Amino acid sequence: MPRPDPVLALEGLGKSFGATHALRDVSLTLHSGEAHGLVGHNGAGKSTLIKIVAGVHQPDIGTISVQGVRVDINAPVDAYNAGIRVIHQDAPLVGDFDTVDNCYLGRPYPRRWGMVDKSAMRAAVAAIAKEIAPDLPIDRAVALLNTSQRQFVRLVRALLDNGRILVLDEPTAALSAEESQRFFDVLEKVRARGTAIVLVTHRLDEIAAVCSRATVLVDGAVSGRFEGSDLTAGALVSAMGGSESPEAKTPDRTPTSTVLELGQIKAGGLAAPTSLSLQSGEIVALYGLVGSGRSDLLNAIWGSEKLASGTMTIEGTPYRPRSPIDAVRRGVSYVPSDRHRTGLFENKSLLFNATLPLLRRFRMADWLPVPNRQRERKAFVDAARSVGLVYHSADQLARTLSGGNQQKLIFSRWAHRRSKVMLLDEPTEGVDIVAKAALRKIIRDMAKDGNGVLVSTSDRDEALALGDRILVFRLGTIVADIPRSQVTPTALSTAAQSMEIVAA
Amino acid sequence: MTLTTLYRYGTLIAFFLLCLGFALASPGVFASQANVVNLLQQVATLAIVATAATMVMTIGEFDLSVGFVASLSAVICFVLFAGGYDMTLAIPLALLGGMVSGTLNGVMVSRFGVPSFVATLAVGTIVSGLAFGLSGGASLFQNVPDAFKALGRGAILGVPVLALWFIAVMAGTALVLARTEFGRRVQAIGGNVVAARLAGLPVMRDVIVTFAIAGGLSALAGLLLAARLGSVQHTMGEPLLLPAYAAVFIGTTMSPTGAPSVGGTLLGVLITGVLVNGMTIMGVEPFVQRMMTGVIILVAVLLRHFGRRDP
Amino acid sequence: MTLTTLYRYGTLIAFFLLCLGFALASPGVFASQANVVNLLQQVATLAIVATAATMVMTIGEFDLSVGFVASLSAVICFVLFAGGYDMTLAIPLALLGGMVSGTLNGVMVSRFGVPSFVATLAVGTIVSGLAFGLSGGASLFQNVPDAFKALGRGAILGVPVLALWFIAVMAGTALVLARTEFGRRVQAIGGNVVAARLAGLPVMRDVIVTFAIAGGLSALAGLLLAARLGSVQHTMGEPLLLPAYAAVFIGTTMSPTGAPSVGGTLLGVLITGVLVNGMTIMGVEPFVQRMMTGVIILVAVLLRHFGRRDP
Amino acid sequence: AGERVAVVTPYLSAIATAEMVESFQQRAADYDWTVEVFDTAGDIGAMASRIEDVTTSGVDAIVIVSIDPAQLQDQVDRAADANIPIIAIDGSLNEAVALNVTSDNYVLGQTMTDYLFDQLGGEGSIVRLFHSAHPGVRQREIALDDALEAYPGISEVAQHYVQVPGQIDDSRSAMDSILLANQHEGAIDAVWAAWDEPGIGAQLALEAAGRDGIIIAGIDGNPQAIELIESCTSFVATVRQGFSEMAEIAAEELQQIFDGAELAEPERYAPVELITRDSLGVSCD
C-alpha cells in the first residue's frame, strides 16, 4: 500500500562553503508521526542540512518539498510558514528576554490596541509550559536560567504554534541522562499526535530508542540508511566508519598518594560543606543533573570562584587560590565546559590557543618575556600529537576546527607540562562518538601519567566509562560515592534523580 | 531595602543627593520653580538626541552623526526661511534630511556591514560638509516666523513647550520599545542578533528603520534648538554628541544587564543637566566645574558598581 | 589574484588609488619628496594617539580620554617651562600625568566594571578641567627650550624626526602585541575575556597596564604636537579623538575577523592624512573637502565590505 | 594677475572669520587671483599641516586668518624661507609675516568696556561671558580687567566660560542660572560678552526671564546683534571690527607685494566702530 506524500522530502541537496563540500547529494524523506535520526561525525554536515531546512542557508543544488509541494526556503520565515520548527545546535536565546518573549520572537504577536498583548502571550506560553516543563519560571530572564531550563525554553518555543515538522539539532548534548529522558518523553507525546521529527545527536542509543528510521552522513554524503530492527547503535557506528569495539574501561589500580584534599569547603552553588580526596593516577567522575553544583566545585578548586569556607591541600600543603594564576602555579590544570563561550579564542590561531596559559615556559631568556617561536611551535606540535589533534597548520584559526578537535585543542594547553590535578568540566560535550573515544583515551593517559583527574559530566555513560569512583551530586551536595566495582547505570540514575530538577 | 538594592539604584540615589546638595547650598534658587523650568528647557535638546542614541545603542550600534544631523536640519530649515519659504515646507524638508542621513547610516551598517562607528562618522562628516556649504559658514536668522520660534519657547499650562517635546519623545520611544512589535524586535536584535536572525526577524530592515528614526529625532532636536535660539550656526549640534552618549552610558548603570534604556538615559541627561545648572548657580569656577563634572559622574556610576560581585 | 583577495585588500587598494589620483592630478607636487616629508610629519601625532586607541580596542574597550590627556601633558610641560623648570623635569612629569590618567581609566574599567565609554569620558573631563585650570585658559609659549622644539622638528638623515617617533611607536607596539607575553595576553583578553580569565591570565592587571600605556602614548603625542607648534592651548588635543578612532575602524576592515591592528590603523591614519593633504594641494573648497572626506572613507571601507558574503 | 593665494584658518566656522575670508575673496576676484580656502575646524595641529601643504604646492602667497602666527612659527618660517609672502589677517606681528592687518583687540575691548561702564554711570555689577583660549578674545578680557581696576564702583558678580561651538545655547543656559542665582532687582546691571554670540544667548535668557534693567554689550558687529540693538532689546552695544576693511587692506597690500613694492609698515589697523542705538539712529523710549 503506497504511503501518503511525505510531510518533508529533501532531494539531492548539495552545499559548499568555499572549498568545503558540506553536503553532497543528500536525500531524505519524513512522514508525519515519524521520528528520523540523523547521525555522523563532527563536521559531517548535519547542522548544514538542518540550516538549509530552516532557511538559514540556501542549497547550491537540490529541492525541498513539504507535503508533496515544492517550496523555496530562502529565509527562516519561509521555513516557519511551511510549518517547520527548528531548535538549532546551541540555539541562541535573547538573554534579557524572559521565556514568553523568547517564544514569540519572530512569531505573530497577539495585539491589543495596536500594542503587543503581553498577557495573551503569557497565557499561551504558560499553557504549553505547564504540559512539558511545569517548573519553568517563564517570567524570568533566560540569562538567569540554567542549561536544562534553557533547553526546555527552546522546546516550548518550538511547540508554541503547532508546527508539522520539528527539527532538533543535538538537543540533549548538555543534558544528563535523566533530563534527556524527560525531554524525550515530551517528544514522544508530540510525535504521537502526528508531528514529524528530525533528531540529530551523537548519543547513538538515543537514536535507537527514539527513532524509527535513521540516516548516517559521512563527509556530507549519505553512507547508510536504517530502519526497524536494522537500526542499532552498532550499525550506525559502522556506517560512520568506526568500529563497534566496546570501549575500554579504565583499568583497576591501587591508589598511591593523595594529591588533592578538600575539607568541608563551601562555595557558590554548593549547598553543603563538601569534602573529597583525590589520589594521583585516579579519575573521579562527578555526575549529576544540570545545576547540581559540580561546576562550582571545580571553579573553587581552580580559583575562579571564591571559597566561602573550608580548606584545601595539594600534596599535603595548604592551597588557597586567589585566582587561577595561583592554581596554574600549583600544578592544577583546567578544561572549562562550553568551549565556545569560556574555552576557545575562536579567531586566534591554534598555536595561540594551545600555548597561552603556559607561555612563560617558552621565554627566550628568563628575564625576557618574549616567547621563542621555534620552541613554542615545537611544543605545540608535540602537544597536538599527544592529544591526537587533526589540523593542517598551526596558524589556522581555532574556529575552523571541528567540535571534537576544538576540544582536543583545549586539552593540548596542558599537555606540555606535568600537572598534579586535572579539572575537566563536560570534556566531551557535543563531540562525536569517535572523537569522544579518543578524548577519553587522552584522559586515561593523563591519569596514567600520575595526574589526579576530576571529571564533571552529565553523560552517564561517560561517568561509567571513566570513573574509578563516581560522586553523585544533587542540589549542591554529594549524595553518593560509588566505587567502580559497584557501579550500575540504574544505581547512578536513582541516586541522581531521587528528587526533581532544581526549581528556580 | 537591602544593601544590594541600594547599590542597584546607586546612580539614582546619587542624582537625588546631588539635587539635595544644590538645593541646600542655594536656598530658594536651585529648587525654585523658575529653575526647574530652566532645567527642563536646558536639557530638552540633549534629551532628544540622547533618545536617538539610546535607540541605536539598543540594537548594539553607535551613531556618531547625531550632532551633525541636528546641525544640518537646522541649517536646511533656516536656509529655506531665508529664501522666503515658510514652515510647511521648511520643517518637513529639514526632518526629511535627518531621516535620509539616518537611512544612509542604516544601509551602510546593515546592508554592507560597515562598522557603525566608521559609517556614521563618515556620514556625519558628509552631513557637516553639507550644512557648512548650505549655510555658507554664516549665522542664519533671517525671516524666522514667530510661529516657528514658539515651538521652542514659552509654556503651556506652566510647563515649558520644550519640556513637553522631550517628554513626548522619550515617553513615545519608551512605549514603542516596550510595547510594539517593532520595539520587541529592536530589543531582540540588540540582545542577540544571531537569535534574531534565526528567528526570522527582518534584521536588516529594522536596523535601517532604527537609524532612520534616530536621524529623524536628531533633526527634530536641531529644529527645537534653532527655535529656542532663533538663529543657526552650522556647527551648533556638534557639542551634543559626547554628552548624549555619556547620558546613555550613565543610564546603562541602572540596568542589571547594562542594557541601555530610555528611563536610564533620562536619568543620565538629568544628572549632567543638574550638575552644570547647579554649579553655574553656585558660581563655581569654570575649570573646577569641569573637573567636578567628571568626578561626580564617576562617583555616581561607582556607587552602582561597588555593589556588583566581582566578575 | 582572485576577486576575494581583491576585496580583502579593498581598503589598501583604495589607498593606492587615492595616492595615484592625487599624484596624477598635481604633477610633481603630491608625489614630491617634500610632500611625503610633510605628510609623515602631519600624521605623526594622530598616528601615535591612534596607536593608543588601537591598544585599548585590542582589549575590546574604548578610551575617550586620549585627546584630553594629550592636552594635559602638553599643558603640564609648558606650565613647568613657564615656571622656569627644564626638560628633565617637565617631560617626565608630563608623561607621568598621562600614565596616571590612563591607570585611573584602567582601574575604573577593570576593578570597578564601569563601562569604558563612561569611565574614560569622565576621566577625560577631569583631565580637561585640570588642563584648563593649569593653563589658566591661556596660550602657553614662554621659555620653551630649543632642544624641546627639536623633538618635533627637523630631520635626521632626511627623515623627519616626527616620522621617526611615530614609526618607532607603531613598530614597537606592533612588536609588543605580536611577540611578547603581555601582547599575547592582551589579544586573548580582547578575543574572549571569559576564556582569558578561566585560562588563568591576570586580566585585571593587564587591562590596567594597557590603559596606562595608552595614557602614556597620548601624553607623548601631546608633547610632540607641542614641540611641533611651539605653543600649547588647553584644548589642543581634543580634535584628535574622532580621527583616531576613525583610523582604527578603517584599519579593522583590513582584518578578516574585524580585529583592530597596528598595521590597519597605520593605513587608516594614512588614508585620512593623504585625503586632506591631497585635497589641500588641489585647492578643494572647504565644505566640498569635508563632504569628500566622508564619501571617500565610505567608499574605501565599502570596497572591502562589498566582497563579504552576507551573514 | 593669475597668482594662486591660499587662505588658511582654523575658525572658518566663526562668523567674523567667514566674513573676512568672503571679503578677501571678492577683492581677489578683482585682482584676478585664484584663491583656495582651507579650514581646520579649530585644530591648530592641522592648521600647521595645511600651511606645509600649500607651501609644498607652491602657492604665490599665504593668508592666515584669525590666528597668531607664533602658534605655527615653524611652518610660517618655512613658508617665508620658500619666499612665499605671508599675510596675517586678525593675527599678530611676526618676523616671518610680511604684514598683519588687524584691529587692536585690546582697543576693541576697551571701547566696548568704556561704553558699557559709562552707561552704568561707573556703578554696578556685571556678568562676564568669556573664552580665553582664543588669544584675540583674551586681549579683550585683559582690557576688561584693567577697566575693573580703574572703576572701583563696578564689580563682577558672576562669570562663565563659554563653550565653542554651541556658544549661543551654552551662554543662554548659563545666563538662565546666573539670573536665578542673582534674583533681586539690581543684582545684575550689565552683561559683558567677549564677543557678540554669547551676548545673544544672554539676551535670550533675559527675554525668557522677563528681567529688565540689565544691558548687554558685545564685540564684532555681528548682524544679528545689530538687529537686536535696533529693535530695542537689552543688547545695547557692539564694536564693529572692520572685517571687510581688514580683508581689503590685506588684498591691496598683497597686490603691492606681487608688484614688487616694499610695504611701508608691517602692521595695519582697520578702523573700529562703536555701534549703539544712537549710532543706528533709533530711539527706544
Ligand SMILES: Nc1ncnc2c1ncn2[C@@H]1O[C@H](COP(=O)(O)OP(=O)(O)OP(=O)(O)O)[C@@H](O)[C@H]1O
Ligand atoms: N558558515 C560556514 N562557513 C564555512 N564552512 C562551514 C560553515 N558552516 C559549516 N561549515 C563547514 O561545513 C562542514 C559541515 O559542518 P556542520 O556544522 O554541518 O557539521 P555537523 O555535522 O553539524 O558537525 P557537529 O557534529 O560538530 O555539529 C564542516 O566542515 C564545517 O566546517
Ligand SMILES: Nc1ncnc2c1ncn2[C@@H]1O[C@H](COP(=O)(O)OP(=O)(O)OP(=O)(O)O)[C@@H](O)[C@H]1O
Ligand atoms: N534554577 C537555577 N536558577 C538559577 N541558577 C541556578 C539554578 N540552578 C543552579 N543554578 C546555579 O548554578 C550553579 C550550580 O550549578 P553548576 O554549574 O555548578 O552545576 P553543574 O552541576 O555543573 O551543572 P551544569 O551542568 O549546569 O554546569 C549555582 O551557582 C547556582 O546558582
Ligand SMILES: [Mg+2]
Ligand atoms: Mg552540528
Ligand SMILES: [Mg+2]
Ligand atoms: Mg557544569
